[in-house]
Amino acid sequence: MPKIQSFSAPWLQEPNPGHKLFEQSEENSRLSASIAYSKSASQGPKRTIAQRGNEVFVANGREIRWGDIAYLKDALEAEQSRTRASSHLNGDSSDSSFEVYDEETSHVLQGPGYRVIKTPVASEIRQLVMSPNKDQLAVLTSHTVHICMLPDTSLLTSGETAPFKPKFWTLGPTTHVTSKSAVVSALWHPLGVSGSCLVTVTEDAVVREWELSAIDRWSFDTPTLEVDLRKLADGTSVDQDFAASTSTNKTFSPDDFDMKVASATFASRNSNGWAPMTLWVAMAEGDVYALCPLLPRRWSPPPTLIPSLSVSVARKSEALDADSEATQDEKLLAKQQLEWMADLDNQEPKLLEGPYGEVTEVYSRPSRPGSIPRLQGPFEFAVAPEDEQDDEIELKDIFVIGAKHNTAELMMGEDFELYVDDDDKASLSISVVCLLSTSGQVKICLDVDGVEAQWLPPRNAATWGFPGRDIPSLLVFHTFDTLKPAEMTSDSWPVFSEDVTSRYAFYVTHAAGITYVSLEPWVSLLESELQSDSDAGADFRFDLLVKGQRAEVDRIYTPQHAQNVLAAATAFKTSDLGHFVLSATHNDPVIMFFDTPESEFMSDREETPGPAEDGETPEPLTVWEPRPLFHPSEVLSRPSTLPSWLDNLRTSRKRPLMQQEVRLSVATLEIFTEGHRLVSSEVFDLNNAVAELFRKCEALTFELKQQITKVYEVNQRIETISGEGESRSTKEQNISEEMLVRNRVDVMKVRQENLSRRVDNLRKRLGQVSTRELSDKEKAWAEEVRTLASSILGDEEEEEDTTTASINTAAQSLKRFDEVQTLRDALFQQAQQLQGTDTVDGTSSPMPVMKIPSDIRKQKVAQVMSLLDRETALVEAVKSRLEKLSID
Template identity: 90%
Template structure:
């Protein structure tokens, strides 16, 4: 998991203006924290934070507060710099760029970086869901849905101080009302045209699609598609009516308990196959359903979606045609998918301009076989007995990670490969479904079979019912708990939140804290096993992997007060603010900054080099462990209820008792009893708050001593490394820190040069010692040289297995060499005899002319010349062979 760097953002803490974004609303400011938190927990999920880049939208009560976090941070830094300069000049630390909070009117001040957005809602806002194009914001209460047309950032940062009133539309003014079922989820369809299709799911299992258009008011009043899942679960043919019932009188039905919706979810737009158009619905009782394909009337697919569906449907048709064991239901399903694809292929898409200058292809929803798909489920979960939950535990949220796009099958036979995103490289080829229960238990399930498009059969007696159809199932790959047994509360509503760094990481937010979960440790390993063609020992490998590899689960935040209800964690990642997670209690923000990975830091440094002379200095490394901020209990700042009670008592029927002496009576006893109850409750809360503050202050002293000790140790190490400690011990040496650093750098350079020289010498020695093997040509040449040496010199160690041809050649050459030696010896003997004769006579007479016959002389000379010619020829032959070998 990413390492937490800090738990604080000074520009969002009290008394800075950024803290006003997270303060309580006016209507809940007078309620005790325990009552407000219990009321918020029982009304559904708490997703009150949404963001658009660095802009954040925070719901407080019935209003939305907008703030630009980057502007708030810059304004706070500018204020700090001006405050510091003013304090040095004249001691004035005031800053006129910010307006203070008006205690009399209890209004949020307007200023740079934040504004108030007025809403027409009549009750507390529970969820904020921003559209994919970041231009619309769905605002949900417990029973109503509104859509806010978000203005451009320039309109919110125009400098005006009045509350901003954008255009609001009420979705389903006669459908989503307080007299009907509550709204549990509002989802922007991933395939909607320019992100304008909103899907609402109510608690009574009714799914509605709203294709919103600002120029058509009727699109906000009537849904384009309405499906009652309870009716669809019992449906038998396509021609039935699956719309929601309009009657208010409802009879008892077991489906009201078994199909009570807890949450719903879509996969991402870039998922493979049918995943982007599959709505997953989690029921409170633990059942999971899928609705595929659920499409708006006009939808825009990504470029690779329709080709991938065509390939998968064609492969399925080809497989069923050659499979003799194919059932009637499978053939009917393949036929319906083929009709659906044929209707889609016959369409000519319309081209629309996208939000960023892109061209979007818009298709119409195929009318065949039908617009309402079949309800698949309930899925059977392969849960071990020790993982089964109690009857009182309910599902609260569902999170789906779609399968990666299969570009290999799509580009089969093409000359080029389709570009794959970085997220698809280490992704699974199956969908991952995560289920979250009230107890904080997370079940990670794998959709091994893959959910495909299904429709009910047409009204035909032969194909009306599928009695032998298999029950779909999900493989429970991993189960873990995010809550301790003491932290479990029956009225809590934990929720999932996406991460911005990887698709296989998410956050679980509950009343006891925020937990980070990463599935990356086993995703790549599981994908390699799924793609492996070998089936030998597959069961053993899967079992070993399931028991060995676990998800990375870590609690990153725990609130100080257990009664606080945390907003769903929202992940941010920007170049201005960094990587952090933002949440909020009922009165304070909760923020956690993470360290940026080293690879991203290196890339950022290469793209934007930092100047240390005139620019900002890089942030130093921290040597302490980050800790969550301590917020004193709001009981210390809450006004007492005793003065209002006294004022009310003076205007009540007991007013005469307040103007006379205290007498023993029943009315006096009632007054004292009521006052004692009020005072005792307030004193009890104050005692607890003061005791908590005292314990924190006492612990802070020990933590401060520990930090001072650590800083002192680090300082001593730095002085030892830089040599500053030695210079201080020797007072005669007056050397600056710059000289010490330079001297140490010079020493290190000399040491580096010596090490480089030693490495070069070792490399040379190793090059001399280590000899490589001879090639075939070199071995042949060496053998020829040895044969020639043996033929000339008569090598006695010649091997016995030498061929007869080489032996005969060597014998002839040796015989000729012996004849030359014999002639040389004979000539030396004759010369010695002549010398000895002259020495005996003792006269220095000239050498007598020896009369040698001309025939003998010519014969001897010819014999010597022939021998010389042979030797010359042999030398030339060896020389030419050596030259050829060197050239080759």
């Protein structure tokens, strides 16, 4: 469910010029509310808003108002900025003309941003249906249809204020007239060439196809295909005449009640298989029929439609040929479909270049087996709840969501895959049929079997056989109500409206409000169940799925006055204005702006607070909640009917009584009674309107107090976060804002240093934990060091006490020191003996001189010196060790 941001658009509210798009026309303003909006006003659906990009077309009475919403918004903002600038300069700001700067043409555009389009209709406009190419507009009254050739936007924004008169064509000037049946639906065929094929369905179950061409005026006079569904339901051969009867003498028939059409619809153009060429017809009594394939004489399919149909038809035919249990009816149907596809495959499509350089393939409607398909239905509703017993409850509208493209089956055996839109990935492989009744009940049905093309047999039924009339069925998946029991009225006509964000979301508009419905919660789950090969029973799995998921149903708008009839909600999504839904009462617009997914994502990131100190995450405080605008009752501005009654009285046969004194008589009593009735009704309405205004003012004061309280709470939170609350509570310390900021920065610096220190410690610990193993050389060197340490300091593992070990180590060192000194003395003595020998008389005689090579002498001296240095180092080490022990 999208979140509602606002219920107001200033550029569409009074007194701004954009409000003139929805103002009540002068013709309707002359009538009182009790007459203008009686039961006759609710006959037929009310779809009086159509869109073309940022442009909106609104039907009001017999007029059509055009307006560019983005233009009106920019114009109002420019006017407000100009007014503010002029107020600063003490200038005159009374001029209310709009000026908008156009960046493309670099000049100022002038104009009101809206125009009145004059129409040739003779009664109130009930429906506006925009063509797929946005170049034609079907204008429907209760019985007539007119086609408006829409002009380019530049012609409407030229600055002219006079009513615009575009080219209008009357569709079927002898067919759709007030003396014949009413028109309930006008649909642009999704496969029409350049979106120029219009299908009209009348209340007497007659379907007509009009292939329109602006250069051929006869295309507006005669339909290219006409089918009477009542005749087709009883048809036995494809060669029969199923056109509507031109006779004005009508006899009684049960079909007049059972086949009274309430609405009709097509699936979207991008649907799979036979869905784009299937016309679904809903009868007021509750029956549903399908007509497939219903094609214009010239039609343009999407690129993947014909290949997918060829694959499915060929595969079905092969399966039936291999199946020995297949019935003759199934084989006949497969043969007819193959014949239809063969006629289509033998055609060479014509290439038609579109307005934007697009090339479209145009095919002719296959003539075999026939141009008029068989009528399938009435459908049986499987697993359906009990129908409502009230005879006044009727079916009013139907909405069909086509199945997604089966690209896997189409591209089987190919080396590449087709691009699949994200919408198709999350879509169902079966069609969804939604039905809406007068009571506001919505039935969500699944076309599990799938509607396929069917035709009646030819006249030689003995050769072809006759297909059995198996009753098709729709599986009722979900049923819910959009109206409360107190809001139900027998004369209401609720309608469906598409949403622009999802193909499985739509709006239900009725007199009691607008309801948003989304089927997305169970669509993906159902598709996964349909594609899975689980061993669980289908009944068990389907029952679990139905009980576990429900559609999103939410009332997004409720009108203030129950007597106002709302126009069908129209969804917009533009880069200039965002996502919103537009509807209208008879005098005011109804608009609701929604959050876009991007704004919701950014708001979630910005508004989500960080973790609190106690571990809890407080929810953001909602300062205000959007609510619908309040419009005072029109009774307060409606002129009184008493003056016109007095004028009529002065010209009536009771005129003499108005010129004489009041006398007691029957005529005087009648005048007073009628005057009292008029005055009492107006006073009663005025009292109710004033009471409603008073209650709204009281509620406004209460809401204002709530707003002030919430703003105060938000202010307290801001002061607490910024530190201003503590400074205000301690008045003795007059700390400036700069000091508060500096203190906060210092605190953050200390916190950053602590975090950095913790990160360094963790990095060191991780380095210690993740040490690698020692190599063989490192292990050998460590063993050598331990051996040397044990030889010098002793074996620490065998020592029991540290002090004892130290004393033993010192004793061993002294012992080795004594040994070294003894060896030194012995070496000195040997050296002296070598230098000379003693004689008998005690005198020394020189030793004979021995010639030793100098290099040997140098080597020996070097060895001695190294030994001395080593012994000196050992002595110094022992000495320092002893000093340390003595200090300890």
